[in-house]
Amino acid sequence: MRRQRKRMDTRLLLVSHAATAAQRAGRFPADDPLDARGRAEAEAARPRLALPAGGAVFASPAASARETAAALSLSATPADALADIDYGQWRGQRLAAIADATPRELAAWTREPDAAPPGGESFGQLVQRVGEWLDAQQADVRSCNAVNEASFAAFAHSRTIVAITHATLLRAAIVHALGASPTVFCHIEIAPLSVVELRHSRRGWSWRPAATA
Template identity: 40%
Template sequence: MAGPRVTLLAHAATRGQRSAVFAADGAIEEAGRIRAGHIARRMDKVDRVYFSPARAARETAEALGLSGTPEDALRDCDYGRWAGQSFQHVLRREPRKLLSWMRQPDTAPHGGETIAALLERVGLWFQALPRDGGHVLAISHAAILRAAIATVIGAGPAAFWRIDAGPLTMADFRSNGRRWVFRSLTLPDRASDIGAGDAGAGSDG
């Protein structure tokens, strides 16, 4: 039996994401809904589906034609008081605090979650997954996808900002029952090309 597999999919784009808004939840755009439909037709069979409690993640699952289970561990990063504000707005109002947050993963000047805590949360979710060899699809956020890659490859929080991910970016992870490995990354412009097999090689919501 093949070992456990996780496919992490960042939800389709929302209007807030286009404006680089922190925690930009909301309805997914029609273009993303259509693209998700294309992905569904080419995606490998999945045994379990989990999604973030966010509306955008739930709607992405619906666009894929899949039902699943809400999973709180897949929620977006908690951006504290920055939630709902654009990156540019925060940069103008609190440039030093924004820079501190991006450079020091153990700090949370917004009063929310640190990047280090985000990686720990995602790592614990991976550890808690069943080891029965099933294929799990997890629909979440680009921040969760970046955190997962950084955690699995052992790069730590410093790698978080060095991983490119946006709406409908997909990451594939495999396990031999003892440890997880990062297999591949499919960027949005290639997401509809995923077939039965591996994803092709390779911003937040």
């Protein structure tokens, strides 16, 4: 009789990158690197976050995410799907300036998931993008289930995934995992160097408090 393989769950730890000088100045991101303060905050957070050394590690292609991963002593593979939401024409501009110039557009963007900056991406579109990436991680697991027992056992030890990305991505991942309406996004607050833990099992994705040291 063929021995039934144990189903493998996936643990995903999503980490928001350290704060940048542009964020502290109230600017929309424009692929800003970490400054000395941001790097120091990421390095200081390393014991608290206690991220696993093994397993797959991904990062947004943005400098802030890649440099946060390095400050956390993680070697990360860039993933385009983890890129920040596209801010379009607002990229690099001060929030206060946008509020003065186009207050209605900014107000809609902060409340309505289908509203987007000029030439940019809506939160609803972001949820779809992140959801496709999350589901692709499970496709990898199903592929692993089809290989021989030795390969399966080796792969099973690496099913904790770490992703260093942006607060907007963590919001979108929570919405997707809960199957919630994207309209709730404005009620989810994500601070720099926060961790969101998602688990995938037979019931699908679930959100749980992240265990940190």
